[in-house]
Amino acid sequence: MFRRALKNILRKELLDKCQSDQKIFARTILTSQRTFYKPNLADSENDIFVYSPLPSINYPDISIDQYVWNDFNKWTSKTAVVDGVTERAITYGQLRDRCRALAIRLQSVFHLNHNDTIAVCLPNSIEFPIVALAGLEAGFIVTTVNPIYTADEISRQLNDSGAKVIFGLASMSNVLRQAVAMTKKPIRVVYCKETESEALPVDGVNFNDLISTEGIDLGSLKTFDIDADDVAMLPYSSGTTGLSKGVKLSHKNIVSNSMQINSDTGKGCLTYPAIGTHQDVLPCVLPFFHIYGLTCTLLSKLAHGCKLVTLPRFTPDTFLNVLEKHDSSVLYLVPPIIIFMSNCDKLQEKHTKSIKYVMSGAAPIGSLDADRFNLKAPNAKFFQGYGLTEAAPVALMSVLGSNNHASVGFPTPDGEAKIVLVGDTEFRGVGPNVSGELLVRGPQVMKGYHNNEKATNETITADGWLRTGDIGHYDENFEFYITDRLKELIKVKGFQVPPAELEEILRNHPDIADAAVIGIPHPTAGELPRAYVVAKNKKLTEKDVKKFVSKKVAEYKRLEGGVEFVDVIPKNATGKILRRELKDRYKSST
Secondary structure, three states: OOHHHHHHHHHHHHHHOOHHHHHHHHHHHHOOOOOOOOEEOOOOOEEEEEEEOOOOOOOOOOHHHHHOOOHHOOOOOOOEEEEOOOOOOEEEEHHHHHHHHHHHHHOOOOOOOOOOEEEEOOOOOOHHHHHHHHHHHHHEEEOOOOOOOHHHHHHHHHHHHHOOOOEEHHHHHHHHHHHHHHHOOEEEEEEEEEOOOOOOOOEEEHHHHOOOOOOOOOOOOOOOOOOOOHHHHHEEEEEOOOOOOEEEEEEEHHHHHEEEEHHOOOOOOOOOOOOOOOOOOOEEEOOOOOOHHHHHHHHHHHHHOOEEEEEOOOOOHHHHHHHHHHHEEEEEOOOOHHHHHHHHOOOOOOHHOOOEEEEEOOOOHHHHHHHHHHOOOOOEEEEEEEEEEHOOOOOEOOOOOOOOOOEEEEOOOOOOOEOOOOOOOOOEEOOOOOEEEEEEOOOOOOOOOOOOOHHHHHHOOOOOOEEEEEEEEEEEOEEEEEEEOOOOEEEEEEEOHHHHHHHHHHHHHEEEEEEEEEEEOOOOOEEEEEEEEEEOOOOOOOOHHHHHHOOOHHHHOOOOEEEEEOOOOOOOOOEEEHHHHHHHHHHOOO
């Protein structure tokens, strides 16, 4: 009776929320055998979780590169990638041939074997998809590295991932050279030149030589028996706590999530295959090294034959120029860019007239911010999603017809989500409007952390639920909301900043006895790192500390939230930092 009543309520309310042209489909969903909400009787009658309201998908057992190239013959002559700054462009046919040429030479020139790892340390560019897809097609694991990392940060990831080759810009040669030297390993460096006249470092390999199709048999690639469950991508994430860890994402994880977000199953697919004269256009401002950009704007959209316009970094004028010049149809963004667009006086109808859909993710955005954006782009349908690297990344996504911008939506097709009370070691799901930790499950959930079984076991439950470390709830309509962060991770403009990493750096300063780092609110960045420091030398200044840290980390990890000197760092009996006390201290001071 309880389940039937809930289902009847949901049928009426969801149908009312759907647009008129979606009602028939929504009714089909609601009368299917899959229910939105029911007790998991196989485990416990007290364990409640929410199914996806969307129809199931048949996921093929194929590799990522096979998925991307599956239909490319339909759009071989269409533009695949355009450099948004230089306007340099390549077609899908050219992209395919260069990927194959590089894959062959990775095997023959570098003598790499199946499941060896290569690192991509590039900004958004034409070269990035060539390297990533070539590595996958050649049977390798690809780890993505933030190109603004310092030598310390790059070397740490190279060591942990075991990468044998790293691709980077020629202008990064000094940093890459230092990073490789710090690993004390014979890692080869391939340099990509940004201009033809740019000098090539003498210690590296020319990328252009490796992708040349002259004098090479494109059918000579050595193939391996690749299983869909094999590890394919190794992006790095801090997880719920601690230092960055390699996230083992299989071919199946990435393909499943790509199909989930590409699926036209009533939620409103954001892009459609490039058939005939149709071709969706996406400005790619989200970095490809980040899982949000990698899956949502690169791999899944190449599989649809979209035209991708790459931007190596976000600058207002360049971004606006791309919106206007390329008639952009779909935007995947983060809240800081959405807020910028909402407040930008230069943004006019000529920039937004072609935009059909906008997806916001990586960090929460308020409903007022979403509404302000819609005033600037009235023709665009606004979606919000929720994800994490460990879910490849999308786990929850709003559906077509919903104007509830405060919600992050429902589980993706074949996905499940539940809320468990904080501290419940049995991870039993609770009902609507009860706050707790969000757990998700589905075919996109990672295999585990690289070289870290302990962290894997702490993050994935015995029955496959992924602990997100985020606090939230769902309402009577089974829409989910994220309200707080259980985990200690700081998010700056959508980028992850693990406090433990900054604390380790601070404690290595000769004049610092102890330190703790928290995130403090910021209107556009979301959060900023703020340090609390116990000084050995009373002459130590905030400027000294900031300068010390800035030399060792990427710009977004810098202590822009300030430095405060304290007598002692608050900790519990086991030595764990009581960050809540520091957050309360900051609130009281402001």
